[in-house]
Amino acid sequence: MGMxxxxxxxxxxxxxxxxxxxxxxASPDMxxxxxxxDGHAVLxxxxxxxxxxxxxxxxENLGQPExxxxxxxxxxxxxxxxxxxxxxxxxxxxxxxxxxGSQRHRMVNLGNRLWHTDSSFRLPRGGFxxxxxxxxxxxxxxxxxxxxxADTCAAYESLTPARQAMxxxxxxxxxLMHSRAVLGFTDFAPEERAALPPVVQxxxxxxxxxxxxxxxxxSHASHVVGMEVADGRLLLMELIEAATRSGTTxxxxxxxxxxxxxxxxxxLHRGLAFDERFPRDMRRxxxxxxxEPVRTSRHQAMAAG
Numbered sequence: 001m002g003m004x005x006x007x008x009x010x011x012x013x014x015x016x017x018x019x020x021x022x023x024x025x026a027s028p029d030m031x032x033x034x035x036x037x038d039g040h041a042v043l044x045x046x047x048x049x050x051x052x053x054x055x056x057x058x059x060e061n062l063g064q065p066e067x068x069x070x071x072x073x074x075x076x077x078x079x080x081x082x083x084x085x086x087x088x089x090x091x092x093x094x095x096x097x098x099x100x101g102s103q104r105h106r107m108v109n110l111g112n113r114l115w116h117t118d119s120s121f122r123l124p125r126g127g128f129x130x131x132x133x134x135x136x137x138x139x140x141x142x143x144x145x146x147x148x149x150a151d152t153c154a155a156y157e158s159l160t161p162a163r164q165a166m167x168x169x170x171x172x173x174x175x176l177m178h179s180r181a182v183l184g185f186t187d188f189a190p191e192e193r194a195a196l197p198p199v200v201q202x203x204x205x206x207x208x209x210x211x212x213x214x215x216x217x218x219s220h221a222s223h224v225v226g227m228e229v230a231d232g233r234l235l236l237m238e239l240i241e242a243a244t245r246s247g248t249t250x251x252x253x254x255x256x257x258x259x260x261x262x263x264x265x266x267x268l269h270r271g272l273a274f275d276e277r278f279p280r281d282m283r284r285x286x287x288x289x290x291x292e293p294v295r296t297s298r299h300q301a302m303a304a305g
Contacts, residue, residue, distance in 0.1 A: 041267040063287030073189035086284040114219035127289035135281035145274035152214035155243035178222040
């Protein structure tokens with residue numbers, strides 16, 4: 001039947017069907033995916049069967065995969081073997097069992113429940129993220145670990161012209177250490193702190209492909225440069241509230257085999273709570289913004305026909 005794109009939320013979320021992303025993507029389908037991405041910040045692919053290598057290969061169509069932020073310390077054991085693969089699970093690297101309490105990996109991933117934009121704390125910042133579900137917890141009183149997305153282009157467009165003009169030229173400092181410190185976690189290795197220093201990002205982003213403007217905020221944003229800390233943090237809270245107010249978000253209910261692709265330059269997201277006695281195995285690849293897709297020999301062969 002071929003690839004098809006079905007809108008879930010106009011201008012924001014769509015489902016892509018009829019495409020096996022475990023295989024190399026032919027040029028016409030890749031062109032259609034770029035068009036779908038230009039029209040929607042979030043794309044949902046159901047019923048996929050992917051190895052880590054296949055997920056990374058698909059991400060390479062969209063840019064250079066960045067390095068997992070917790071792969072810099074040789075003293076910390078990682079569960080997944082590829083440095084491009086972020087382990088967004090509740091599983092212990094040694095035992096493979098769900099973690100509880102104040103274990104480091106759990107504390108780090110709890111920060112994902114704050115509204116954020118992946119890798120806003122890096123230069124270059126995060127471009128696209130691709131999250132794939134290997135194991136999903138059952139629904140319960142706490143929820144099922146759904147992921148919520150918010151439209152930051154709509155947030156910018158909801159502001160008054162005077163407010164939009166006020167934001168032009170303002171910048172915020174972003175740091176991974178700040179967002180985790182909000183939850184009381186500060187146990188970062190020296191290599192991690194050295195590899196991930198704070199960076200400054202504009203509060204208003206202009207999308208490089210569509211030209212649409214968005215508010216560029218995240219839990220990683222600690223303060224607005226040149227403003228009193230309290231005033232800057234209130235402004236950041238106001239902008240996140242504008243993006244996440246009721247009626248403007250999309251909640252994804254995960255099934256095993258789902259891959260969700262989103263554009264960090266025009267969205268916020270957060271994971272929701274679940275019963276942590278059950279495994280939740282999610283794996284993410286994030287590309288760097290401003291990079292050309294990786295052109296391996298396989299991709300070049302596909303592009304040639």
